[in-house]
Amino acid sequence: MNLPNKLTVLRMILVPFFVLALLWPFPHHYLVALALFGAASYTDHLDGMLARKHNQITDFGKFMDPLADKILVISALVCFVSLGLCDVWLVLLIIAREFMVTSVRLVAAGKGTVIAANNWGKVKTVSQIVAICVIMLTQYLAELGSMGILTWVNEDAVVLFWAIGEVFLAVATFFAVLSGLVYLKQNWEIVKTAK
Numbered sequence: 001m002n003l004p005n006k007l008t009v010l011r012m013i014l015v016p017f018f019v020l021a022l023l024w025p026f027p028h029h030y031l032v033a034l035a036l037f038g039a040a041s042y043t044d045h046l047d048g049m050l051a052r053k054h055n056q057i058t059d060f061g062k063f064m065d066p067l068a069d070k071i072l073v074i075s076a077l078v079c080f081v082s083l084g085l086c087d088v089w090l091v092l093l094i095i096a097r098e099f100m101v102t103s104v105r106l107v108a109a110g111k112g113t114v115i116a117a118n119n120w121g122k123v124k125t126v127s128q129i130v131a132i133c134v135i136m137l138t139q140y141l142a143e144l145g146s147m148g149i150l151t152w153v154n155e156d157a158v159v160l161f162w163a164i165g166e167v168f169l170a171v172a173t174f175f176a177v178l179s180g181l182v183y184l185k186q187n188w189e190i191v192k193t194a195k
Contacts, residue, residue, distance in 0.1 A: 002056045007047035011068045014040040015075050022079045022136070027147070030140035034133060040072050041129050062114065069125065070098050076132045085135055085165060090173045094128070097180035104183065108190050115187060120179035127172040135165035 001009075014036055021033040047065060051057045077091040101121075108115045138161035145153020184191065 001060075002051075002054075002058065004047040004051035004054075004056050005058060005060050005064070007043040007050070008060075008064045008068050011040045011043045011047075011072060012064075014043075015068075015072055018072070019075050019079055022076070023082065028140070028143070030136050030143055034136040034140065037072070037076060037132060037136065044069055044072075044125075066117070070102075073125075073128050073132065074098065080132075080135060080169075085139060085162070086169050087166065090166075090169050093173050094176045097176045100180055101183050104187050104191060108187065111190065111193075113190065115190075118179070118182065118186065120175070120182045124172070124175040124179040127168075127175045131165070131168035131172040134168045138162075138165055 018033055018036040018040060021029050021036055044065070074095060077086070077094060080086045081088050081091050105115050141150060141153060142158045142161050144150040145157065
């Protein structure tokens with residue numbers, strides 16, 4: 001197994017630790033979760049860069065890399081819903097988009113066609129990573145306020161933090177839906193001929 005594929009596997013391994021840190025309310029857990037999510041997200045950038053640079057693109061990587069990304073992001077969003085940090089309908093739209101794109105890719109793969117990610121998909125991914133990081137960062141600030149470390153963090157600030165996270169997630173959802181529609185349009189011939 002080459003280094004890019006090992007990084008993809010590492011990203012998958014980090015997911016349960018990230019989820020545990022996010023859901024288990026020990027002191028500074030949002031900071032730990034943010035660090036784990038940041039490390040896992042960086043492996044996504046690094047594995048692709050190394051695979052292209054050293055010509056180590058494999059079928060395993062083509063399959064597992066996007067799957068690992070989806071598992072990481074969806075795990076974060078489902079945890080946010082569980083913690084009451086975002087509206088469920090935004091998360092449902094993002095998950096529906098992922099199912100749709102994955103379904104089109106599977107149909108294409110069955111016909112021997114590999115569909116690469118487009119620029120809108122990359123914008124979608126970056127916006128999701130940023131939104132997830134912003135939500136965890138604002139929740140960490142709220143946690144520091146509840147611990148008395150940040151005295152300026154009051155109930156109004158906590159409400160503002162939630163609203164900021166919601167705006168960032170709404171932007172990420174917009175790009176998810178837009179990239180899904182662009183993806184569907186670009187691959188409509190594959191969808192039409194599916195039996």
